Each structure stands twice: as structure tokens, then as C-alpha cells.
Amino acid sequence: MAELSPTLSTSTRQRRRAATAAALAASVEWYDYFVFGIAAALVFGKTFFPSASPAAGVLASFATFAVGFLARPIGGAIAGNLGDKRGRKPVLVLAVALMGLATTGIGLLPTYASIGIAAPILLVLLRLVQGIAVGAQWGGAMLLATEYAPPGKRGLYGSLVQLGVPIGVVLANSVFLLAAKFAPPSDFLSWAWRIPFLIGILVLGLAWYIHVKVDETPEYLAAEAKLASQQRERGPSPLRQVLRHHLGTVLLAGGSFAVNTATFYILLTGTLDYATRDLGMSRTTVLTATLLISCTQLAIIPLSASLSDRIGRIRIYAFGAVGLLVWAVPMFLLIDTASLLWFVVASFVGSLFLSIMYGPQAALFAELFTPEMRYTGASLGYQLSAVVGGGLAPFVMVLLLEATGTSMSVSAYIIGLAVIALASIAVLAKRARAVPPIPARSTDRAREAVGDQP
Template sequence: MTAGGTIAETRADGVTPAQARRAALTALAASSIEWYDFFIYGTAAALVFSQHFFPSASPVAGVLAAFATVAAGFVARPIGGILFGHFGDKIGRKKMLVGALALMGVGTTLIGVMPTYQMIGVAAPILLVVLRCVQGFAVGGQWGGAMLVATETAPPGKRGLYGSFAQLGVPVGLIAGNGIFLIASGVLAPEAFESWGWRVPFLLSIVMLGLAIFVHKRLEETPAFRHAEEKRKSGPRRSPVLEVIRTQPKQILLASGSFLVVNSSFYVMVTGVLDYGTRNLGMSENTVLSAVLISNAAQIIVVPAFSALSDRIGRRKTYAIGAVLLGTWAFPMFLLIDTGQFPMMVLGLVGGATFLSIMYGPQAAMFAEMFSPEVRYSGASLGYQLTAVVGGLAPGLMVVLIEVTKTSMSVSVYIAVLAAIALFCLWHIRPASDTEPQPAQ
């Protein structure tokens, strides 16, 4: 290698191209498996949990009860974000990412072996809620670690693109989770799937423990954290979570407000539509699952493409484009879904997933740039996970809206209102520092 080549590959923070790529791929793997674990619960809630854990309820009440346990995980996510964010800013991004992966692996595997209501009575739904909270707690801490591992080691001018690897874990995890359910429900007889086949996706999450060991042994701590750690040693000792709440409450609220439309719409288009398509439209489980899988495959292309675009034109501009398009598309999307025809449902969901991904891709870099390194894990996690409570309620709210109004257009209005809130928040968002040359504007 020539001297010029060596200089070209040397960065002031000491991160090599190989380390940056490894960090991005690790973020992708960690997020994919973590979200796989989190999403298979929602799929199982829509398909089988009502009869296994809430058998005495009516069909609608059973589904609402199952979705309520889904929401329990979302309530736990901000708590995980607070705790993991605090220690992620104090002892390191890598250590907390390892802890989140291990916790999720254990919690999800236990769901795969737990007894049903018919076996242990009311203790079964209680245990289900506890394990769902463990899942929520883990994913609440995981996202900040994976996102910062990717963005804080990214090459100059590519933070949006590298941060998108953590975001890609959502569609990859969802495709993997729904794919496993699709295979299991297609290969097994209906009686076998409802009896024990639904457990298989949960048992496969044992691989999380192996990934946690890999991250612990192979991943380097980020240079931004090392610099913040040195700075902290020479200053007063403060709690990162309390510090970011005290000094940047507006940034946390703006981050949450901008993310509401992404989080809620996503769960409407995944968990909510799965229930709506099978129960209200009379479509088969495999048909609706296939439509959801195809729509999420589109995200794998759109997320990195528009994240890279945000490195050129700015995070807020890219995000605003997605908000306008999704808020507008919400109405034709449900008109297409309501036809009950597979091609029309696919078209509606692919459009929704595409416009949602325009926002979700650059969101990692946008949130990272809103907070200084000393409190970044805490601030970004709070901004992301506070919204999770509303997102977790979205499928249940969708059921209620349609039951009350007798039309899916009420859900379209809900999405459009959230898109307007996102645009308002984007107008007021500013990056935390001009010293990091990334286009947050």
C-alpha cells in the first residue's frame, strides 16, 4: 500500500474502514434478531394468543386482550431506554448492547416453553405479560446501543447511511419472524400449528446468546464514547438521564413527536392489518402474512437509499418528504386494503412501507445528532422509546376505531394527524452541535 493510500484510510479518531463496517454489520445483526424476537410476539398475538391465553373472552375481546399484552412490552420500552441509556452513557455502548441481547434471548425463549391457560389457569396470561415486559425492556435498551455503535463509528459524511444498518433490523427482523410463522403455518396442520407450532419461532431466539458473546469479544467501543468518558473524568459526576432531561427536555419531546407517525403507522400496517385482514375481511392468515412480508421487503431497499440521501440534503428535509407522503397515502392505502384482494393489499402496504421508510432510515442519525455524546444514549433512547407506548396501542386503537366508526377511513385520519404532528416537530428540531459535520438541517 502506498503512503497516499495509508493516509486516505487513516481517521483522526483511529477507526479503520474494517472496524466501521464491522460495527455497521453488528448493528444490523443485533437489531434484526432483537426485532425478530419482539415482532413474533405481535404476530402470535394476532393469530393464536387469544385462544391459548384468553379463551373465555369473545373473539373481539380476546384479540383486544392479546393486543393489550403486546402494549405491555411497549410500556416497558421507555424504562429499558432510561436504564440502558443511563449506563450506556456511563460504561459504554457495547456493554449495554450485549446485556440487551442476552436479556431478549432469555425472555423470548421462555415464552416458547411457557404453559397455556388450559394448563395453569390465570397464571398463564400473567406470566405472558411479565415476559412481554422483559422483551420490551430489552428492546428499549438495544436500539440506542445498536444505533450508536453504527453512527459513532461511521465515516465522515456517511452517518445517515451507516445508521440505517441499525434501522434495517426492523424489516429484516419482521420478515424473518413472519417468514417463520408463514412456513410453520403452511407446513403444519392447523391443529398442530395452534397446539405447538407457534412456539417454534420463540425457541429459535436462543441464538441471541451467541450473538451477545460475539459482540462482547469482537466489537470495539465507539470513539465518541471514549472521548466523552475522558471528558467526564475531569468534570462533575452527573446522571446522564437526569442531565439530558434537565438540559434538553425540548429535544426529547420533539424527537418523540416526530417519531409518533412512524411507530404507530408501522404497527397499524403490521399487527393491526394482520388482524383486520383475517377477522374483518375474511382473508387467510397466509395471504395477509405474505402481503406484510412483501411490503417489508421494500423497506430493505428504501431505508438505506433515503438514509444516504439524508447525508446529502439533510435529515429534516428527507424526513418531511416521508411524512407528507405517508399522511397522504393513508387514505388510498386503506381503500386498497378494503378490497380484500391480495394484489391490492400488497400495493397499499408497499406504498405505506415505502413512505414510512423514508422517515425511519435517517431517523437514527437525526436522533444521534440531536444530543451531545455525553448524554446521547439516554437522550436518543428516551426520544425513541417514549413514543413506543402510543405505538403499542395502535393495533388496539385500530380495532376500536373501526368497531365504533364502521370504516377504516378513521384509521387513515389517525395516521394523517400523526404525520402533521411530525411536520410540526421537524420544524423545531435543531442539531445539538455544529462540530460534527453532518447535515441535520
């Protein structure tokens, strides 16, 4: 089925405002989400999960980190269903506000020493809210950008939302570095770690801006015009339609991206714990290296997305997946040297392949579904990959290291996910090639995905 395109009346100013709002929403949401991951590696094991064994404390902390990922499909399903029926903008506003409140709440939580078992319980509950919020946010921000995109630039516009990930990483690492620099170690564990979370309250201002200044997307308005609102209320929900008729596409999308999310969180959170606790590297050094490497993604992500607009989403996407498969073993061989230089090289090359794959992903997932069910379908595919890959990755990494005593087990984990990704991509490409030709004026999502532009 052909896609709808933004109307000619959509102004350049509207497009830029929508794209900027989407990028900012993604950045602050991922910042809030990532500060939890950093705190899980450095703080929560000691302050919320005291244990005689440091490894047990870290495992409990990473398990709480993973809880947020389990909640992400719930957020994606609820928000997707509402976003396809009520519009992209109001759901995005709600998701941003919800994340700000949850993150601020974590910053105000008493520790285990103050209120006992209630502390980790409340931490888990707030992490669940974070997961629901980020699950709701990605689809809304991605569609706000891609559905406003001018013809031939859907990949580039979608990458503006993808930039929220490295921007969020840079901001989260920067704030933690500043907190660690200006607070002694004892103060860092007692109160300074809260500063990155308390900043989360500022995102409520962004939610207000999107609500007041950004219009609904042209593609959603065009799709809504085709269906009377009464029919939309009485007809099958977008969630039901996706689960009944497009579940295979959702599973393939999730399978194609799980290796990306897993490797990303292994590099962001898992190696932070591994390098500082097992290899004896400096916390500040590892955080700084991660920050600098994330800055390089700001150039690579839009470059790969723009290239996908020219030669096809799946070609670029598959190249990144192959790179992760090939680099999985050398990456950990270099990290195991405990040398800062080789740690940076290992992380940078891994990050390079992540960025190549991540750039076209928003547009690719959007093009797998029609506007009437796009928020739901794309969100479920993305959040499924987050559960299978990202949420469990740091936890699985610690388990594998404790069980085997070698980082090669983590490399094998990445390779297994990469094989699943390439198999899923191959099926998506085969489906795209099987789509029959359409009129030259139409923009077909399947042919765009493999680079056969009309």
C-alpha cells in the same frame, strides 16, 4: 455544540465489524419482538385469553402486545444512563442476552388451558422484559454504528441498524409461514406457534460475539477521556441532564416519529387481524404479502439514509411524514376491497413512506444530543414515540373499528399523528437554523440535520 468524529486510527475493519454487529443485534432483537406481534394477532387471543367474543380476545392480546411498548422507555432510560457512563458495548450485550431469554421463555409458557390465569400473567411479565430489552438495544446498536461512521456517512451507517426492522419482519413472517405450512391448524395452535419463540435462544451467541470481538466506539472513548472517571461518577447522571435540560428535544423527537411507529404496527399487526378476521382474507396470503413488502424496505431504507447524508436529514424525514398523511385515506380504501392486489399496493406505498422516514432517523436522533448524553437522549425520544404510536396502535385500531364500523377512523388516527409529526419536525428545523455558524472543520449536528453541510 460540535460533534466529535471517529479518530483517524479507526480502521475500516473495525468500522465494518461494528456496523455488522450493530445490524445483527438490531435484526435479532426486532425478530424476537415481532414474533410476539404476529402471535398476538393469530394465536394469543385463543390460547392465553379465551373469551366468548373473538374481538375481546384480540383486544386482550393486543393489550399485552402494548405492554412491551410501555416498558421500552424504562429500558431506554436505564440503558441510556448506563451506556453514557459505562459504554455502548456492554449495555448492548446485556440487552441482546435479555431479549433472547425472554423470547425463549414465552416459547416455553403453558397456556391458559394448562395453568389458568397464571398463563396470561407470565406472558405479560415476559413481554415487559422484551420491552425493556428492545428499549435498551436500539440506542446501543444505533450508536455502535453511527459513532463508528466515517465522515459524511453517518446516515448510511445508521440505516444499517434501521434495516433490523424489515429483516426482523421478514424472519418473523418466514418462520411463522413455515410453521403454519408444515403443521395442521390444530397443531399450529397447540405447539407449532412456539417454534419462532424458541429460536430466540440462538441470539445468546450473538451477545457473546459482540462482547468478545467488537471494541467500544471512538466517540464514547473520546468523550470519556474528557471527563475523569471519578468526575463522571460524582457528576449529574446523563438521565438527569437530559430530563432537566433537553426534555423538549426528547418530546419533539418522540412527536416527530410517533406516526411512523403507529403506521408500521398497523400495517404489520393491525391489518393482519383486520384482513383475516373482518375481511376474510387468507392468513398465509397476508403474511406472504407483508414479507415481500418488507423485503423492498431493505433497499429503500439505506437509499433514503444515504440521500440524507447529501441533502439533509430533516428534508427526507419530513417528506416521509407528508407521504403518510396523504396516503392514510387511500391506503384503507384499497385494503377494504379485500383484494390481494390492492392490499399489496396499499401496504407497499405505506411502507415506502415509512422507509423514507425511517432511513435517516437514527442519525437524526443521534445528532440531536452530544456524546455524553446521546444514548439516553436518543433512546428516550425513540421509545417515547414507540409508546405513543406503536404500542397502542393495533389496540386503538381494533377499538376504532369496533366503535365506528369504518376503517376511515383508523385513517383519521394516522392523519392526526402525521400532523403532530410535521409540527415537531418544523420546530426541530427552526432550532437547527437558529444555531450560529461554527468553524469550518467542525461537524455540527444541527446543520447536518437540515442539510447545511460544512
